[in-house]
Structures are given as C-alpha cells and as structure tokens.
Amino acid sequence: MSDRPPPSSPPASPPVGPRVILEEETRSPPPRLDFEWEQAVVPVAAPRPSVRWSGIGRLFGGLALLGGGLAALDAANFVADQFARGPLQGWATLGVVASGLALLGGGAWRELRGLASIRAVDRARSAFLRGDLATAKAEALRWAGSVQEAAPLQPAIRNAASIEELRALLQPALATLEARAALLGRNAAVQSFAVTAISPSPGLDALIFAWRGVRLVRQVAALHGLRPGLAGTLSLLRRTLLDAATVAATDVAVDAAARALLSNRLLEQFAGEAAAGAVAARRMLRLAKVAAEACRVVPPG
Amino acid sequence: MSGLLDPFGLLRDAAWGAERFGRSLIGQERIRLAVTGLTRAGKTVFLTSLLANLLAAGRGRRTLPALEELAGKRLRAVRPAPAGVEGLPRFDVAAHLAALAADPPAWPARTEDLSTLELVLELDRQSMLGGLLGTRTVTLELLDYPGEWLLDLPMLGDDYARWSAATLERLRRGRRAEAAAEFLAFVDALPPGAPAEDSLARRGFALYRDTLRACRDRLGFRFLQPGRLLNPGPRGETPLLWFFPLPQPARGGLATLLAERHHAYVEAQRRDFFEPYFRRFERQAVLVDVLGALHAGRDAFEDTAEALAAIAAALRYGGGWLDWLTGTGVDRVAFVATKADHVPARQRDALAALLGHLVAAPQGRATGAGVTTSVHALASIRCTEDDVATLDGRPVAAVRGLLLENGRSAKVYPGEIPLRPPDPGFWDHGFFEMPEFQPPKLDPAGGSGVPHLGLDTLLAALIGDVL
Ligand SMILES: Nc1nc2c(ncn2[C@@H]2O[C@H](COP(=O)(O)OP(=O)(O)OP(=O)(O)O)[C@@H](O)[C@H]2O)c(=O)[nH]1
Numbered sequence: 001m002s003d004r005p006p007p008s009s010p011p012a013s014p015p016v017g018p019r020v021i022l023e024e025e026t027r028s029p030p031p032r033l034d035f036e037w038e039q040a041v042v043p044v045a046a047p048r049p050s051v052r053w054s055g056i057g058r059l060f061g062g063l064a065l066l067g068g069g070l071a072a073l074d075a076a077n078f079v080a081d082q083f084a085r086g087p088l089q090g091w092a093t094l095g096v097v098a099s100g101l102a103l104l105g106g107g108a109w110r111e112l113r114g115l116a117s118i119r120a121v122d123r124a125r126s127a128f129l130r131g132d133l134a135t136a137k138a139e140a141l142r143w144a145g146s147v148q149e150a151a152p153l154q155p156a157i158r159n160a161a162s163i164e165e166l167r168a169l170l171q172p173a174l175a176t177l178e179a180r181a182a183l184l185g186r187n188a189a190v191q192s193f194a195v196t197a198i199s200p201s202p203g204l205d206a207l208i209f210a211w212r213g214v215r216l217v218r219q220v221a222a223l224h225g226l227r228p229g230l231a232g233t234l235s236l237l238r239r240t241l242l243d244a245a246t247v248a249a250t251d252v253a254v255d256a257a258a259r260a261l262l263s264n265r266l267l268e269q270f271a272g273e274a275a276a277g278a279v280a281a282r283r284m285l286r287l288a289k290v291a292a293e294a295c296r297v298v299p300p301g
Numbered sequence: 302m303s304g305l306l307d308p309f310g311l312l313r314d315a316a317w318g319a320e321r322f323g324r325s326l327i328g329q330e331r332i333r334l335a336v337t338g339l340t341r342a343g344k345t346v347f348l349t350s351l352l353a354n355l356l357a358a359g360r361g362r363r364t365l366p367a368l369e370e371l372a373g374k375r376l377r378a379v380r381p382a383p384a385g386v387e388g389l390p391r392f393d394v395a396a397h398l399a400a401l402a403a404d405p406p407a408w409p410a411r412t413e414d415l416s417t418l419e420l421v422l423e424l425d426r427q428s429m430l431g432g433l434l435g436t437r438t439v440t441l442e443l444l445d446y447p448g449e450w451l452l453d454l455p456m457l458g459d460d461y462a463r464w465s466a467a468t469l470e471r472l473r474r475g476r477r478a479e480a481a482a483e484f485l486a487f488v489d490a491l492p493p494g495a496p497a498e499d500s501l502a503r504r505g506f507a508l509y510r511d512t513l514r515a516c517r518d519r520l521g522f523r524f525l526q527p528g529r530l531l532n533p534g535p536r537g538e539t540p541l542l543w544f545f546p547l548p549q550p551a552r553g554g555l556a557t558l559l560a561e562r563h564h565a566y567v568e569a570q571r572r573d574f575f576e577p578y579f580r581r582f583e584r585q586a587v588l589v590d591v592l593g594a595l596h597a598g599r600d601a602f603e604d605t606a607e608a609l610a611a612i613a614a615a616l617r618y619g620g621g622w623l624d625w626l627t628g629t630g631v632d633r634v635a636f637v638a639t640k641a642d643h644v645p646a647r648q649r650d651a652l653a654a655l656l657g658h659l660v661a662a663p664q665g666r667a668t669g670a671g672v673t674t675s676v677h678a679l680a681s682i683r684c685t686e687d688d689v690a691t692l693d694g695r696p697v698a699a700v701r702g703l704l705l706e707n708g709r710s711a712k713v714y715p716g717e718i719p720l721r722p723p724d725p726g727f728w729d730h731g732f733f734e735m736p737e738f739q740p741p742k743l744d745p746a747g748g749s750g751v752p753h754l755g756l757d758t759l760l761a762a763l764i765g766d767v768l
C-alpha cells in the first residue's frame with residue numbers, strides 16, 4: 001500500500017513514479033538500522049608510516065655517497081701506498097684512518113640515536129591519541145626506564161588497564177618534570193636578562209640568546225630522558241619554535257612567571273631601562289615551557 | 302568584477318597567495334574548502350560527517366579507506382584547530398552528532414548563521430629527511446552558512462534595474478507565476494513614478510517575501526533573491542531588506558528608494574559574505590540534491606541548474622594572468638550528488654551521470670580555468686539499505702529505512718533515475734517528496750566516525766594531493 005496515491009494513473013510501462021511503501025506495523029517499533037560501523041572501522045594493524053626519497057633527500061644522499069665513497073677509496077689507496085713504502089708506515093696510516101672512521105661512526109650513531117629517541121616520543125603520543133593501549137604501555141615503559149623520576153612507576157604501568165589510567169599514572173611524574181623545566185627556564189631567563197642588560201650590542205644579545213636557548217632546549221630534553229644530538233636538537237627546536245598553536249595557551253602562565261621573576265628588587269632597578277632584557281627573559285620562560293611540552297610522552301590535554 | 306578595478310582586493314589577493322606559498326614551504330599548509338550548496342542540499346550534514354570521519358581517521362579508525370590509501374598511513378592525528386579570536390560561532394560537530402544519535406534522532410535545523418571550524422591534519426613527511434623537519438600539518442578551513450545566501454553572489458554584479466528585469470522575467474515563467482500572482486498584480490498596478498511611501502514599500506516587500514517562501518517551500522525552487530529575505534540571519538529583518546523588483550524602466554521616489562536599498566544590500570553582502578569567505582578558496586565541493594530537484598518537477602529541476610550556473614559565474618576560478626600573478630585560484634572542484642542513499646546502489650551511477658548534465662555549465666567554467674573537476678554520488682550519513690519492492694506485480698530495486706516522522710520501516714522506490722535531463726514525458730507522474738529517514742545507529746561521541754557512502758573517494762579527489 002502506498003501512503004501517497006500517485007496523482008495521475010501511472011503509465012502501464014516503466015517509468016513508474018516514485019513511491020513510499022510502508023511495511024507491516026509491528027508491535028514494538030523497529031530498531032534503528034545498524035551497519036556495525038564501529039566494528040567495521042577498527043584498525044586491522046598498527047599503522048606504519050611509509051618513507052619515500054624526496055628530491056632533496058636524493059641530492060643529499062648522492063652528495064654523501066660521493067663524498068664519503070670517494071674519500072674511503074682515496075684513504076684505502078693511500079693506505080695501500082703506505083704499505084708499499086714499508087710495514088711501519090702502513091700500519092701507522094691504517095691506525096689513523098681506522099680511528100678517524102670510528103669517531104665518525106660513533107658521532108653518526110649518536111645522532112641517529114638522538115633522533116630515534118625523539119621519534120619515540122612521537123610514537124608514544126600518537127599511541128595515546130589513537131587509544132592504542134599496548135603501544136602506549138610499551139612506550140611508557142621505555143620512557144620510565146630512561147627517566148629517574150618515573151623508574152618506580154614501571155610495575156604500575158605494566159598493570160594499567162586503560163589509556164586514561166595510564167595517563168593518570170604518568171601525570172605526577174610529568175608534573176615534576178614540568179616544574180623542573182620551569183626552574184631551568186627561570187635560570188636561563190635570569191641569565192639572559194642579565195646579559196642583555198649589560199651587553200653592548202643587540203647583535204651580541206641575539207647570539208647569546210640563541211646559544212642559551214639551544215642549551216635550554218637540550219637541558220629540558222635531558223630531563224625527559226632524551227639525548228638529542230645535533231639533528232635531534234634541530235628537530236626539537238623547530239617543533240618548539242613553530243608550534244604556534246601552543247603559544248597562545250602558554251602565554252598566560254608565562255606572563256605570570258615573568259612578573260614573579262621581575263618583581264625581584266634588584267632586577268626591578270634594571271627592568272625600567274632594559275626592556276629588551278625583560279623580553280628576552282620572557283622568551284626564555286616560554287621556550288622552556290614549549291620545549292617541555294614538545295618532549296612530553298603524553299600529549300597535552 | 303575585474304581585478305584591475307579593485308587594487309586593494311588585488312593586494313590582498315597577493316598577500317594571501319604569498320602567505321599560502323610560504324606556509325606550504327615550511328610544511329604548514331592551509332586549504333580553504335568552500336562547500337557550496339543550495340538550501341537543503343545537505344551542507345550541514347556533510348560537514349558533520351566530514352569532521353566526524355576525519356577525526357576518527359586521526360584516531361586510527363578506518364572510516365575513510367580511499368583517503369587512507371592515498372595518505373599512505375602517514376596521517377598521525379587530526380584535531381580541531383584551537384579557537385583563536387574569531388568573531389564567528391564555531392561549527393558544533395559534537396552537538397550535531399549527539400542530536401543525530403539521540404532517541405528520537407533529529408537532523409540539524411535550517412542553518413541560520415555563519416559558523417566556521419578549522420581542522421588540523423598532522424602528517425608524517427614522506428622524505429628520508431622528514432625526521433629532521435618534524436611533522437607537516439594541513440589545515441582545512443570550513444564554513445557553514447544558510448544555503449539561501451549563496452544566491453546573493455550572482456547579485457553582486459548587477460544594478461537594481463537589471464536585477465529587477467531579470468527577476469520579474471523569471472517570476473512570470475512557468476509554475477512560479479501562480480505563486481507570484483498576487484505580487485505581480487501589485488507591482489503591475491503600481492503607477493509609474495510612485496512616491497517613496499513606506500506603506501507601499503512594506504506591502505510590496507511582504508508580498509514578495511511570501512512569494513519567495515512559497516516558491517521555496519511548496520514548489521522546490523532555489524533561484525530566489527535576495528537570500529537574506531528567506532533567511533535573514535540572527536539579527537532578523539532589517540529595513541535594508543525591504544526592497545523588491547519593479548517593472549523597468551521605473552522612475553519616481555519608490556524606485557529610487559528600492560534601488561538604494563538594493564545597492565546597500567549588495568554592498569553589505571559583498572563585504573560580509575563574499576569578500577571574507579568566497580573571494581578566495583583553493584578547493585570547492587558543490588553539493589546538489591539532484592533527486593530532490595528531479596522529484597520537484599521540470600521547472601524546479603531547470604531552476605536548480607540555472608541557480609548553480611549563476612553561482613559558478615559569480616565565483617572566481619582563477620586561470621587569468623592576474624590570478625597567476627597573485628598566486629590565487631582554485632585547484633580542484635568536486636560536484637556531488639548528495640543523499641545518494643535515497644537510491645539503490647545500482648542507480649547511483651545514474652545519479653552522478655545526471656548531475657554531470659545538471660552542472661555542465663559550472664563544470665565547463667571551472668575546467669576552462671584549468672581546474673581539475675570530478676563528479677560524485679555521496680551519502681554523508683547512510684540511512685538506508687538496499688531492498689526489493691514489488692510494484693504492480695513487478696520486482697523493483699528500492700531502499701529501506703525508518704521514517705523520521707513515525708519510526709516505521711518503509712521501502713522507497715525512487716523512480717527510474719534518467720542518465721540525462723529527461724524528456725517532457727518523464728515528468729508526467731507528478732511531484733513526489735522524498736521522506737526523511739532516521740539516521741542509523743550512531744555513537745553519540747562519534748568515536749568511530751559515521752557510516753557514509755563515498756565520502757572517502759570524494760575527499761581523496763578533493764584533498765588527496767596535499768596529504
Ligand atoms: N538520507 C540522507 N538524508 C540526508 C543526507 N544529508 C542530508 N540529508 C537530509 O537533508 C536535510 C538537509 O540537510 P542539511 O545538511 O541540513 O542541509 P543544508 O544544506 O545545511 O541546508 P540549509 O542549512 O538550509 O542551507 C537533512 O535534514 C536530512 O533530512 C544523507 O546523507 N542521507
């Protein structure tokens with residue numbers, strides 16, 4: 001039966017007009033359609049990012065290969081030549097080359113490890129965001145192993161039953177770390193305030209500020225169990241500086257801290273004439289705050 | 302509106318182009334996705350589904366397989382951009398989802414005001430050096446607005462005399478004429494040179510407003526201007542709106558007053574609606590309720606096509622040398638037949654094909670400007686399953702769902718969807734209004750997104766290249 005009678009008698013052959021056909025009424029109202037969407041969209045495997053060589057990547061790779069490969073070939077030839085002169089010269093040259101290579105390799109290894117430790121933070125965060133308990137647990141355990149304050153938490157982490165629980169467990173340790181980062185920030189702020197207040201040129205200020213900033217970021221990273229090398233520091237710095245989204249949120253806290261810091265009697269004497277110093281100090285405080293946020297294994301909020 | 306006439310607009314374009322370029326260099330791209338659709342086309346539901354499903358995809362749910370395939374599992378997280386200092390309401394996904402999931406469920410009401418939301422997609426970089434540079438973000442800028450307002454865009458280029466002539470000509474055509482009879486009689490009886498008498502203006506306005514309402518609600522017409530008259534927005538009706546078309550050439554105080562109001566209205570819409578939101582965008586989704594237009598009859602169907610063409614003509618698709626110079630322009634446009642769950646699976650291709658014909662003019666305009674275009678059939682929220690009904694003793698493919706009004710289960714046979722604009726004989730079976738369906742069972746928090754049909758392919762076509 002149709003609840004809307006067709007306005008004119010439909011033609012005998014198609015097309016027939018659209019219709020609504022009500023089904024038999026049942027005692028209880030029929031349940032909502034259920035496409036079992038919740039089950040259908042559960043991830044089958046943990047996502048793994050794919051990596052591709054970009055143009056720039058190839059360029060650098062090529063340069064490194066050429067430079068490194070040719071240098072290695074050169075060195076090998078040189079060693080062979082030296083052996084031809086005499087065994088003593090040969091062995092001595094080989095020793096020099098080998099130690100040089102070992103140093104280079106050691107440096108590269110540390111850089112890679114530093115970078116990897118930062119990627120691990122990312123992994124942990126995305127696991128928390130996705131609600132992937134197993135990965136989040138594993139990452140939290142690894143993190144707890146590298147941070148002194150969190151070491152006693154390890155058994156509790158192993159027993160955590162939900163993401164929320166895990167978050168709550170890590171919270172106090174993270175708060176401690178944050179307080180320490182803030183302290184580091186205050187030290188750096190006082191130092192850069194003092195330096196800018198007495199230094200003769202703005203160019204020098206900027207240099208000192210940059211150096212102190214990099215040091216601060218590395219100190220904060222070390223608090224969180226990260227040992228970033230050069231590459232890792234760069235990556236952290238970029239994240240810290242470009243993450244404009246967090247800045248608005250942190251500004252209020254920073255303002256309060258700056259005011260507390262600058263209300264010190266002695267500093268007040270300067271602050272009037274050294275407004276630049278106040279700005280530098282405030283930036284340091286913010287840097288400490290944002291760097292700490294960038295190193296947290298648990299995403300903020 | 303040539304760019305040469307508006308040097309400040311040109312400067313702003315250049316600044317915008319430079320900013321977008323700089324952002325793409327440091328891996329913080331911003332993309333404005335303009336969702337255009339006439340009233341009831343399904344914009345609000347589309348945005349709700351898009352946001353819910355992208356947020357779920359950011360949590361690792363596989364709600365958008367085609368997009369995921371393109372993103373190569375590089376999608377790290379998706380979050381709404383933190384609120385800044387915007388003076389506009391934020392698009393409230395959570396509230397819409399909760400209403401759709403509630404018992405009894407409710408679809409979003411007619412949109413009455415602008416609202417915006419920005420979505421930040423965080424992605425891993427593709428290159429080996431990615432670790433050095435950290436993640437990349439793509440920010441999607443989205444806007445929801447009342448569909449009626451879109452018809453104000455074609456008004457921007459016209460003065461009062463031309464607008465009046467074109468509007469009256471349209472009102473005297475076909476089925477609109479019955480609805481407009483009283484208004485047309487009123488304006489035709491006005492003496493030439495009528496004075497600027499407030500009561501005359503108010504009466505003409507009231508008649509015109511009733512005409513437009515009847516055209517929209519009873520007859521399914523869409524090319525109705527001005528848009529704010531049908532949907533005045535949160536502030537309600539203001540004297541600015543009290544104008545209506547007069548037979549041309551018109552002289553006298555009334556004509557001058559109406560022309561002044563028309564001009565002020567057009568300028569206000571240009572300043573508040575076009576310039577900030579539709580002057581520049583990178584991607585566009587044109588949503589069309591093809592089935593609704595088809596069922597509303599021949600006049601309404603053609604009216605929809607005309608409205609879409611007029612809107613497209615008022616937008617800038619780029620491709621000119623000025624656009625090239627300022628670095629603005631549209632990259633991709635997708636034409637979308639919404640509510641595809643109103644037809645069974647095997648008719649959805651026909652729906653897309655029919656849409657292709659309906660939007661031939663806008664599509665031609667976009668392609669001419671060098672824009673990549675595509676045509677899709679989409680159900681933002683899938684509310685039906687395919688079924689078979691028996692009509693006049695013959696089995697036909699139909700869809701089955703629960704009716705919103707009484708919760709009863711019903712099969713709907715949507716008719717045969719023609720592949721191209723149908724011949725006159727097709728319209729013989731009269732008008733039909735598709736019933737509203739209940740949304741399916743949903744998680745009120747939207748943790749796993751919402752069931753859809755084809756949203757992933759649409760998004761892949763629209764933003765797949767920046768992921
Ligand atoms: N079955 C089904 N119905 C839909 C879908 N999308 C929209 N609808 C129906 O279309 C109606 C209008 O959708 P809206 O998204 O509110 O339309 P809009 O374009 O925002 O309209 P305005 O706010 O008036 O401009 C909804 O109330 C639903 O009944 C869909 O994917 N499937």
Ligand SMILES: [Mg+2]
Nearest residue numbers: 344345411412
């Ligand atoms: Mg809406």
